[in-house]
Amino acid sequence: MRHGNLAIFVPHVGCPHRCSFCDQGEITGTQSPPTGETVRRLCRQAAAHLAGRRTEIAFFGGSFTAVDRAYQRELLEAAAPFVQAGAFSGIRVSTRPDAVDEASLALLAAYPVTAVELGAQSMDDGVLARNGRGHTARQVAEGAGRVRDRGFSLGLQMMTGLYGSTPQKDLKTARQLAGLAPDTMRVYPTVVLRGTRLARLWQAGEYRPPNLEEAVELGARLLAFFEEERGIPVIRMGLHAQPSLEQNYLAGPWHPAFRELCQGALLRRRLEAALAGRPPGRYWLRLDPRAVSKLTGHGGSPLEALKARGYYIKLRPKESLRGLALELEEV
Numbered sequence: 001m002r003h004g005n006l007a008i009f010v011p012h013v014g015c016p017h018r019c020s021f022c023d024q025g026e027i028t029g030t031q032s033p034p035t036g037e038t039v040r041r042l043c044r045q046a047a048a049h050l051a052g053r054r055t056e057i058a059f060f061g062g063s064f065t066a067v068d069r070a071y072q073r074e075l076l077e078a079a080a081p082f083v084q085a086g087a088f089s090g091i092r093v094s095t096r097p098d099a100v101d102e103a104s105l106a107l108l109a110a111y112p113v114t115a116v117e118l119g120a121q122s123m124d125d126g127v128l129a130r131n132g133r134g135h136t137a138r139q140v141a142e143g144a145g146r147v148r149d150r151g152f153s154l155g156l157q158m159m160t161g162l163y164g165s166t167p168q169k170d171l172k173t174a175r176q177l178a179g180l181a182p183d184t185m186r187v188y189p190t191v192v193l194r195g196t197r198l199a200r201l202w203q204a205g206e207y208r209p210p211n212l213e214e215a216v217e218l219g220a221r222l223l224a225f226f227e228e229e230r231g232i233p234v235i236r237m238g239l240h241a242q243p244s245l246e247q248n249y250l251a252g253p254w255h256p257a258f259r260e261l262c263q264g265a266l267l268r269r270r271l272e273a274a275l276a277g278r279p280p281g282r283y284w285l286r287l288d289p290r291a292v293s294k295l296t297g298h299g300g301s302p303l304e305a306l307k308a309r310g311y312y313i314k315l316r317p318k319e320s321l322r323g324l325a326l327e328l329e330e331v
Contacts, residue, residue, distance in 0.1 A: 004053060005092055006046045008034055009061035010075075020131040020163050020197040021190055033062075033071075036078035043079060047087040056092040056114065057082065063119075064093040065104035076111040083112040090114030094157070097143035098135040105150045116147045117155030117186070122162055122169070123176040130164040132197070137176070144180040155235075156182040160218055161190040161210040161253070163198060167218050174222050178230045185226050186236040189215040191252035199250055212261075215253030219262035220269070227323075237262060263294040266324050268302045271295075271313075274328040280310025282331040289317035291324060 010033055034042075043057060057079045064072065082088050092115040093108065100116065108116065122128050123137040140156075147154045156177050160170045177185070192202045192209055201207035210218070219237055226232045238258030239245060245254070255261060271285065287295070292315060295301065303313050314331075321327065 005056040005058035006042060006088070007058050007060050008039060008042060008075075010034065010059055010064060010067070011061045020201070021159070021193070034075070036074040039075055039078035043082040043087070047082060050087065054089045056090045057088050058092040058094075060094045060117075062094075063096040063099050065095040065108070065116075066099040069107065072107060076108075076113070080111050092117065092155070094119060094155075096135060097140040100143045100146050102146070105146060105152070108152070109150060113152065115153035115155055115183070117157060117184075118143050118147065119157045120144075120173075120177060121157065121159045122165060123173040124165065124169045127162050127165045127169060131162050140177075141180060144182070148181065153183040154181070155184040155186065156180065157186040157188065159188045159190050160222070161215060163190075163201060163207050167214075170218060171221065171225075174225055178226065178232060182232055184233050184235045187219060187222055187226075187234055188237075188239060189219065189253045189258065191239065191254045192250040193245070194248040194250055202251055209252035212253040212255060216258070216261045216265050219258065220265040223259075223262050224266055234259075260294050260297065263291070263324060264297065267291060267295045267326065270324070270326055271302065271306075271328070274326065275306070275311060278328075278330070282312045283314070284316050284329045284331060285313050286316045286318040286321060286327040286329070288321045288323060288325065289319065291321075291326075292317060294324075 039057075046055070059075060076091065079088075079091050083090055091111060091113045093113060094117040097118045097120055100118070105116075118140065120140040121131070121133060123140060125136050128136060144154055144156065158170070158173055158177055160167075190198070190209055192198050192207075198207060202209070223234055223237065226234050236259075238256075239254060241256040267287070275283075296303070296315075303315075306313055318327070
């Protein structure tokens, strides 16, 4: 079943650091922290339209477990009755890896919190330090262990293209995060937003973000690694489209359909591999009907380029194929 949530953003609340890339107000389009009454209102509105879909109430944007305990309880007590009534499947929170001690997890366990996501971002201590994260890779591993030991679903978040990182470091981060056995992953390419330290570094020529093509190439590799090689669902790739994000975007690989671009890149790579060693001619390409637009959509169809090389490919959707699998057969 597809993962979904009612996202309630808590910008900067509880976060003791201002990372190089971060302006949560612009990323989320939210400046004022929500109150308990705000949570109740949003839950009532969303519950009326869920129609039985599995949806979590998700507190994102800040470091939830680092905020004042009374404020945590206010938000959790506002959300909990909606879960207990069956309108939502649970509560999901995001926080810093160094903000999940036993006391904070015990508080979450007193409510119907089902998942805790940790903003790891990188497992390279040098990259973490250069971006002002204020925690280490060891603290990511320790925090992840505590979350799992408490019985919560563990989500991990990583960023690609951070200041001081490289694709090789990002791939190493992915391997290390997968080794922590998360239940879900999120992957965010770094973008430069107005008003951040990263913006000043970019303007001074000290930081060059990856372009979209580079980010998609790496994202495709990460998607295949997490989902296909390690069996870990990637529940988000790229930042959500928000008017405030678009208004304050300066540079970097932002695209409203970033995941679809990565999926398309994977399909094109697999089609090329399937054709390797085959003579020019006519072929049937079978794939999941839902994958057709990923192959032929945002990134442009590769079929015309293949035609110029003598390969005439006809698409045949096949319901029994799932995900990004494909079959090639000579006509």
